[in-house]
Amino acid sequence: MPEFLELLPPAAALEKLLAHLPLPDLPSETIDTASALGRVLKNRVLAQEPLPAFTRSTVDGYALRAADTYGASESLPAYLPLVGEVPMGAAPQFVLQPGTAASIHTGGMLPPGADAVLMLEYTQESRPGELEVLRAVGAGENILKVGEDVAIGQEVLPAGVRLRPAEIGGLMALGITEVEVVRRPRVGIISSGDEVVQPDEAVCPGQVRDINSYSLSALVTQAGAEPVRYGIVADQAAALDAALRTALAECDLVLVTAGSSASARDLTADVVNRMGQPGVLVHGVNVKPGKPTILAVCDGKAVIGLPGNPVSALVIARIFLIPVIEQLSGLMVGHSRLFTQARLTVNLASQAGREDYIPVKLISTPEGLAAAPIFYKSNLIFMLARADGLVRIPADATGLGAGMIVDVENL
Amino acid sequence: MPEFLELLPPAAALEKLLAHLPLPDLPSETIDTASALGRVLKNRVLAQEPLPAFTRSTVDGYALRAADTYGASESLPAYLPLVGEVPMGAAPQFVLQPGTAASIHTGGMLPPGADAVLMLEYTQESRPGELEVLRAVGAGENILKVGEDVAIGQEVLPAGVRLRPAEIGGLMALGITEVEVVRRPRVGIISSGDEVVQPDEAVCPGQVRDINSYSLSALVTQAGAEPVRYGIVADQAAALDAALRTALAECDLVLVTAGSSASARDLTADVVNRMGQPGVLVHGVNVKPGKPTILAVCDGKAVIGLPGNPVSALVIARIFLIPVIEQLSGLMVGHSRLFTQARLTVNLASQAGREDYIPVKLISTPEGLAAAPIFYKSNLIFMLARADGLVRIPADATGLGAGMIVDVENL
Numbered sequence: 001m002p003e004f005l006e007l008l009p010p011a012a013a014l015e016k017l018l019a020h021l022p023l024p025d026l027p028s029e030t031i032d033t034a035s036a037l038g039r040v041l042k043n044r045v046l047a048q049e050p051l052p053a054f055t056r057s058t059v060d061g062y063a064l065r066a067a068d069t070y071g072a073s074e075s076l077p078a079y080l081p082l083v084g085e086v087p088m089g090a091a092p093q094f095v096l097q098p099g100t101a102a103s104i105h106t107g108g109m110l111p112p113g114a115d116a117v118l119m120l121e122y123t124q125e126s127r128p129g130e131l132e133v134l135r136a137v138g139a140g141e142n143i144l145k146v147g148e149d150v151a152i153g154q155e156v157l158p159a160g161v162r163l164r165p166a167e168i169g170g171l172m173a174l175g176i177t178e179v180e181v182v183r184r185p186r187v188g189i190i191s192s193g194d195e196v197v198q199p200d201e202a203v204c205p206g207q208v209r210d211i212n213s214y215s216l217s218a219l220v221t222q223a224g225a226e227p228v229r230y231g232i233v234a235d236q237a238a239a240l241d242a243a244l245r246t247a248l249a250e251c252d253l254v255l256v257t258a259g260s261s262a263s264a265r266d267l268t269a270d271v272v273n274r275m276g277q278p279g280v281l282v283h284g285v286n287v288k289p290g291k292p293t294i295l296a297v298c299d300g301k302a303v304i305g306l307p308g309n310p311v312s313a314l315v316i317a318r319i320f321l322i323p324v325i326e327q328l329s330g331l332m333v334g335h336s337r338l339f340t341q342a343r344l345t346v347n348l349a350s351q352a353g354r355e356d357y358i359p360v361k362l363i364s365t366p367e368g369l370a371a372a373p374i375f376y377k378s379n380l381i382f383m384l385a386r387a388d389g390l391v392r393i394p395a396d397a398t399g400l401g402a403g404m405i406v407d408v409e410n411l
Numbered sequence: 412m413p414e415f416l417e418l419l420p421p422a423a424a425l426e427k428l429l430a431h432l433p434l435p436d437l438p439s440e441t442i443d444t445a446s447a448l449g450r451v452l453k454n455r456v457l458a459q460e461p462l463p464a465f466t467r468s469t470v471d472g473y474a475l476r477a478a479d480t481y482g483a484s485e486s487l488p489a490y491l492p493l494v495g496e497v498p499m500g501a502a503p504q505f506v507l508q509p510g511t512a513a514s515i516h517t518g519g520m521l522p523p524g525a526d527a528v529l530m531l532e533y534t535q536e537s538r539p540g541e542l543e544v545l546r547a548v549g550a551g552e553n554i555l556k557v558g559e560d561v562a563i564g565q566e567v568l569p570a571g572v573r574l575r576p577a578e579i580g581g582l583m584a585l586g587i588t589e590v591e592v593v594r595r596p597r598v599g600i601i602s603s604g605d606e607v608v609q610p611d612e613a614v615c616p617g618q619v620r621d622i623n624s625y626s627l628s629a630l631v632t633q634a635g636a637e638p639v640r641y642g643i644v645a646d647q648a649a650a651l652d653a654a655l656r657t658a659l660a661e662c663d664l665v666l667v668t669a670g671s672s673a674s675a676r677d678l679t680a681d682v683v684n685r686m687g688q689p690g691v692l693v694h695g696v697n698v699k700p701g702k703p704t705i706l707a708v709c710d711g712k713a714v715i716g717l718p719g720n721p722v723s724a725l726v727i728a729r730i731f732l733i734p735v736i737e738q739l740s741g742l743m744v745g746h747s748r749l750f751t752q753a754r755l756t757v758n759l760a761s762q763a764g765r766e767d768y769i770p771v772k773l774i775s776t777p778e779g780l781a782a783a784p785i786f787y788k789s790n791l792i793f794m795l796a797r798a799d800g801l802v803r804i805p806a807d808a809t810g811l812g813a814g815m816i817v818d819v820e821n822l
Contacts, residue, residue, distance in 0.1 A: 053616070089604070091615070108672075169622040203586070206519070211580040218575070308518070385578045
């Protein structure tokens with residue numbers, strides 16, 4: 001099996017693939033900020049106005065001059081005439097004179113003349129129109145000055161962040177209701193194999209339905225990219241060649257799931273190699289499941305040849321596809337692969353030198369989360385459907401012991 | 412401040428809210444399985460056919476009768492005439508006679524007469540048409556029998572699972588190209604406050620833009636529900652009453668962000684109480700940020716009154732909104748709140764008896780992930796935008812020490 005003579009570890013294989021890809025160069029598009037959840041910001045955002053835009057109270061209480069409260073205490077209160085109330089949502093129509101106070105709410109604008117807010121809790125209105133001050137307050141206390149949160153010109157969001165609810169809120173706070181985002185990468189998906197038929201077809205003996213086109217489409221969508229399905233292609237060089245050329249012309253990267261047999265996988269590698277330079281970079285990765293993975297760059301676009309087995313295809317796509325999508329989008333490293341820690345319930349054996357991924361179910365126990373491996377005779381897709389995550393057994397381990405705390409990659 | 416006399420801890424407040432909600436009762440809809448990512452399965456799925464549907468080889472090699480290999484070894488090979496090749500995707504057109512072998516690929520259908528597959532690695536084709544068998548194989552080895560993965564009638568997916576790529580693949584494997592899912596819960600969002608204006612409006616002194624309608628919409632979308640925005644409502648009972656009635660009639664649950672002042676929050680609670688029985692269940696939660704939270708059930712629908720501050724509103728919505736959405740959808744507990752473990756970089760103080768949520772940045776270090784708290788003078792939305800997650804300080808702690816391993820809820 002010459003294809004597997006030199007098996008790279010997954011991390012080295014990924015590094016090789018990413019190194020041969022051009023820098024992020026996807027075009028951008030301008031969309032409504034309100035619809036931008038999950039999109040990647042093309043450029044950094046600078047504040048065009050300060051936040052807050054006016055000096056505001058951070059508490060409910062009374063706007064006053066701090067100096068007028070000095071020495072006040074519960075045993076020796078100060079008394080200030082109340083001259084009004086600051087309305088919410090409007091500038092106060094008065095200047096606060098020394099020796100007076102005005103009622104103000106959280107978020108209200110400080111009237112000119114005031115330099116602090118005394119919290120409601122430290123006051124009494126013993127007589128109508130008169131404030132009893134039970135504690136002194138310092139100048140600047142309980143107020144937020146113009147630009148104290150965000151100054152004009154300050155970078156509030158760097159380029160390459162994925163927009164979450166907080167980022168969308170932040171853009172709205174600055175009145176940025178349209179935003180330039182990176183176009184979603186288009187990912188072509190080709191399912192190959194003489195035995196594969198459409199899911200809505202009746203299967204004859206020897207045939208199986210196409211799972212990979214749909215599970216991989218869902219993964220691509222989940223990763224923030226746009227799947228484009230090119231259907232099922234027979235294990236013939238001409239058919240695969242034509243499908244790959246179309247997909248590469250229309251998409252930013254292409255996934256091909258190879259037929260199950262070794263000869264079908266060799267055929268895939270040969271055809272991928274014709275698609276452009278430098279061609280196949282990696283043929284065979286030291287990982288289980290997923291050994292027959294093919295990684296290629298053809299004239300600047302990634303082609304990932306995945307094993308035909310649906311579990312292997314999904315596990316391998318998570319390892320290689322998601323980082324490629326992120327690099328294409330110019331995404332700053334961060335949020336994509338989420339791990340949970342859990343205690344392994346049983347011993348897991350593994351072959352030294354190979355990285356293994358084992359589906360596990362997470363179980364709540366009084367001692368914290370437990371990770372229970374799921375065993376099936378075959379590498380069935382429903383095994384993954386029962387799993388909450390994947391435990392990685394590193395290449396330098398010959399297994400993991402029951403009771404060990406392991407990282408579980410959330411599925 | 413009578414509203415805060417009795418502050419419930421967040422977990423108890425949530426339990427009270429969920430206990431007053433009706434059992435999952437959202438209608439279902441039938442959609443294409445290919446578009447069902449993230450949707451919740453209405454009913455369990457039983458296999459209408461076995462998997463595999465035919466006895467198949469799990470390796471590349473030779474179909475034969477195990478008995479014909481007994482005693483074979485590298486030093487004493489057995490020799491079998493090769494009678495053909497099993498095509499991929501079709502039933503073999505021959506019966507395998509005793510004392511013969513046929514070439515077969517991974518996923519190929521076992522010919523009648525064969526009971527095992529010998530891996531390619533343990534064979535040689537020394538003379539054309541003759542197989543040299545270098546190792547014995549047991550009956551049933553390297554084959555998967557009909558229904559061995561999934562038997563007819565077996566439950567492959569329970570009701571209430573959220574469909575991920577693996578579940579979508581599993582449904583396709585069984586030819587289920589349409590699926591009945593729970594309708595997405597509709598979540599009404601009302602922003603109240605005299606000081607709040609639309610994000611695309613120019614702000615006058617004293618005014619702030621509406622952040623919450625948009626950050627909460629994004630959170631609702633992220634949680635698999637459908638946001639319906641009812642805009643900005645002034646802090647007047649009549650206006651809030653009308654908006655809430657409309658939202659409750661059209662949605663499955665409603666979020667109201669209250670104005671910033673204490674009086675605006677009291678107004679919200681009064682109006683919510685008019686909307687139906689039992690009305691406000693919780694007014695004030697022992698959590699920071701988010702103390703002035705209101706939880707209500709009005710004639711079977713949840714109303715969540717959130718603080719006006721955008722950070723508090725998002726943190727509290729994560730705690731209360733997401734579990735309500737999950738319960739409404741009949742979602743089995745599982746995947747929603749994801750945690751990462753990290754080492755705290757500094758001491759964090761906290762008030763005993765209160766649960767605190769502190770935004771943190773996750774930093775890769777040679778010793779693993781570190782969680783660095785983000786400090787701002789005010790509770791600004793951009794603080795959350797800089798954060799990777801939230802560290803929870805439990806109510807029974809007076810703080811967390813630098814170097815401690817903490818759970819970080821991913822944002």
